[in-house]
Amino acid sequence: MRELDLPDLDDLARGAALLGSGGGGDPYIGTLLARAAITRHGPVRVVTVEELPPDALVVPVSMLGAPTVGVEKLPSGKEVHAALRALERVLGRAATHLVAIEIGGGNSMVPVAAAAETGLPLLDADAMGRAFPEAQMVLPTLSGISTTPMTVADDKGNTAVIDAVSNHWAERIARAICGEAGCSVYTADTVLTAAQARDTLVLGTLTLAQRAGAAIRLARAGHADPVRAVTDLLGGAVLAAGKVVDVSRATTGGFARGEAVVHGPDGTLVLSFQNEHLVARLADRVVATTPDLICVVDTETGEPVTTEALRYGFRVTVLGLPCDPRWTSPEGLALVGPPAFGYDCGYRPLPS
């Protein structure tokens, strides 16, 4: 058990935004929520999976929606609590631990805020080892664990409890509600036992994100190269560097979809995204694809750039980081490989 306190939040948000592969929601709104909650209720207890009691009830809480909307439409601050309480009513049992559904800017901070508010310990793990745009795109799906019961809460005070025939249908129904409620809602879903948490989550990712965020900060303070510092830590490869010369983006179907073009000495890199960066093409050749992480950082400061913040003129470095190995199994690729997002290329392992 360790404590997560106010001074840790910026490193965590920075590192999570990096590991989120450009997605996971705006890190700053999430950080505001977490900062307010910790200021009011005190630090959060972070526990490892080994510390879970056998009868633990681990509940992932998260924001669902288009990040482009998330940066403009402020939450009421009561949504996560409402989603969690609605889920507990359905389960007839209280959550014992919270966890992040994904490592990504906002969605790493939402469970921190909820843990501070509820006093529940936060499990050092997440269900993707990165961020993905859809609710069924979690490792527990590969183990047959149901997304539902899933609860959705909006900023107005509306809640819904979904019970779906498949995890994909849970996503479709939640996304439909999300769209009607203004493209940004909060959810609690994919309830896990202690054993399921141990077997299906990516462990230690909260700590890893915090360390990555600290590495960037410390390199900058020591006048070292922050991009080098973070690739040294995470083992990633630089795919390209250059200047963002074009971004096309639309908020459609509850997602932020689009493409960004980066001009650099190695040629033109095109990033295709759907909340997260999913395919990178360099000089028309696919160089990285989902489920591997495609991360964009400011070349000078090392600060991660999320898909909704990308714009013309940014000088960026694009990194490729290997995903959790379970994602590159045939079942994993069927769920989150390029064709699952409508791209016509297959999975291409990162250059080694």
Added chain:
Amino acid sequence: MRELDLPDLDDLARGAALLGSGGGGDPYIGTLLARAAITRHGPVRVVTVEELPPDALVVPVSMLGAPTVGVEKLPSGKEVHAALRALERVLGRAATHLVAIEIGGGNSMVPVAAAAETGLPLLDADAMGRAFPEAQMVLPTLSGISTTPMTVADDKGNTAVIDAVSNHWAERIARAICGEAGCSVYTADTVLTAAQARDTLVLGTLTLAQRAGAAIRLARAGHADPVRAVTDLLGGAVLAAGKVVDVSRATTGGFARGEAVVHGPDGTLVLSFQNEHLVARLADRVVATTPDLICVVDTETGEPVTTEALRYGFRVTVLGLPCDPRWTSPEGLALVGPPAFGYDCGYRPLPS
């Protein structure tokens, strides 16, 4: 208490389709469901509001969606049951009686089918005294009764429980789910006590619909004028008669919206509809509006024509029937008057 059995179904469906003001869903799919359920489980007990015990829990069950879809997309037959059971789980109590949310083709038959399947008695009443397209457009809304908890079930086996901050938000969320699930779902909502049922429902409408359906049938059998027979029974006025020369119709936002043009000796009548007929203009003059009933019947057979069945060449008579007087209160008109549907005219009482 009386029994509703197989020979009653056609009269009920015909009369309900008439009173539905062109809406309420396809009467024939609903009749098929009711016929199958009664054949399997026996007749339905129909009770009056006076027969309700004080601790009754009265649950309206209905179909929600676009009637244009309802005629093509067959239900699995398990939806109503799923919606009812999901609602009972949330309430922690079993329904004691079922009731129709509206008098309209399909939605008068859906509770008959559910009553046969569950063995629950059916209350002789409905929550509109006609049909309206949206969930909040019920008389209980005028008395501050909540639409939620509201459950939604689709043909695939998905269910959702909605808890909304207003009846309008319940509609919006249910409609969003409906659209995603294929524009046709089944719902249980607006739970009523015995006292609430007595004070807020339109009483006796199931029996009235059955009598109207029988009047049309009997007039036809006796070579009398079926339109005359039904206006004699219900006290309606003939607004116009003629031939349908144009129908424009789109299934948008989970509704069937459009206009129909009827040419006749009195001039051109234009019917504007959104699932139900809502405004009638004769020679550009508004002659009838929601909440009064605007009913279209085949001039020769007296058979009601629903908005999704209307087409070029039909010879029709358009009737205006007065609505329940609570609808023409200022609160009633705010909820279901022409502006509530986006029409720019005020309520116009029927010609007397």
